[in-house]
Amino acid sequence: MQLSLKFVTGLLLASSAAFAAQDDIEVNLHRRNLFINAGNQLNVDAFTKHLVKVNNKYKGALENFKRNMGHDHPLLSILLNSIKRDGQGSLSLTDVQDELLWSGDVTFGGQTFGMDFDTGSADSLANPGAYNPKKSSTAKNTWSTFSASYGDGTQARGLVYTDNFEIAGLKAKDVAIGHSFTKFIEDQEPAQGIAGMAFPSIQTFPKKYKPFFESLKEQKAVKSGVFQFTLKAGQGSTLTLGGIDSSKYKGDITYVDVDPSQGFWLTDAKVNGQSIKAIIDSGSTVITGPTAQVRSIVQKINGMSAFNQDGTLMYTYDCNATPNVTISVGGTGFKLSKSQLSFGRTNGQCVLPIVGQDGLPMNAWIVGDTFFQSVSIIFDTDKNRMGFATQA
Structure with a gap:
């Protein structure tokens, strides 16, 4: 059942x-x-x-x-x-x-x-x-x-x-x-x-x-x-x-292999075409990556303004202009929507939910709730893989 x-x-x-x-x-x-x-x-x-x-x-x-x-x-x-x-x-x-x-x-x-x-x-x-x-x-x-x-x-x-x-x-x-x-x-x-x-x-x-x-x-x-x-x-x-609810997604499921010996639900991915290592983490709120990698990606998006809060690199933008952010897994791209890319406001600007931090324990990105809200994610411990599909 x-x-x-x-x-x-x-x-x-x-x-x-x-x-x-x-x-x-x-x-x-x-x-x-x-x-x-x-x-x-x-x-x-x-x-x-x-x-x-x-x-x-x-x-x-x-x-x-x-x-x-x-x-x-x-x-x-x-x-x-x-x-x-x-x-x-x-x-x-x-x-x-x-x-x-x-x-x-x-x-x-x-x-x-x-x-x-x-x-x-x-x-x-x-x-x-x-x-x-x-x-x-x-x-x-x-x-x-x-x-x-x-x-x-x-x-x-x-x-x-x-x-x-x-x-x-x-x-x-x-x-x-x-x-x-x-x-x-x-x-x-x-x-x-x-x-x-x-x-x-x-x-x-x-x-x-x-x-x-x-x-x-x-x-x-x-x-x-x-x-x-x-x-x-x-x-x-x-x-x-205990199974997959097909009513929760549309289109095909893209599967990627996972190595269980590494402990994390870890996969290769891309953010706007730049390759990253991604840990898929339901216990994290936003998307966090090494500062240099985040800066390299976000500075290419029009209208971004950077600021630093307690060592965390963050960005704001005009709420009337939706940034272009696509996360690709297994060759399939999932474009984040306007609502997913606005993590509240500060000083009249929208806050981008992609942040950079130095001192991360691994050179990997922690991909949390921001991405979860764009896809239905399947965690398969039988075949050691993850599946990603667009939410219905």
């Missing part, structure tokens, strides 16, 4: 009765973007602090890769020792709320809470209070510790448990969950954790404790090892688990 998670803006409305009544199960999810206020003004400072957090996630993933695989990641260039921290950990915990969230309900040990689905990490972590193993008769303490630090000064630190797991009616036993003793996501209901969907080679947990989707796959809770993101700015966004 093919099961879907339906993303909508607003409160969670699903009930247990819905699971019994429907074949394709859809759960209402919560989406917020607190970078941009009601007047479409971008909080540039909060946004750049968020980018530090995202980049630090990759530093931790590369450290995990070396520990798990015994050697440095092939794309490693430099570690994030040069990332600017305002007072080394002085950033407020509330900065976590400035992220764009794609979250929905999961259940561990009979306890239901919201988690952000992240193709850029591989572990499931929960805030203290969201999951309490003492309240579960099926929880098992592995006595393995974990620690994950973020660039805004927050840290998830605690013990790995295994417990019965459920998502949209799909069930698996002994799925790993990191019970954090420290709050790493500030109060932002319903999101109280992170559900990683990358490959095990970058996970923080010991190797035998697989990411949740791998557990669903191994226990044959899903029909296939495929999941599909179709994210939209408004209503109608979906995460489909």
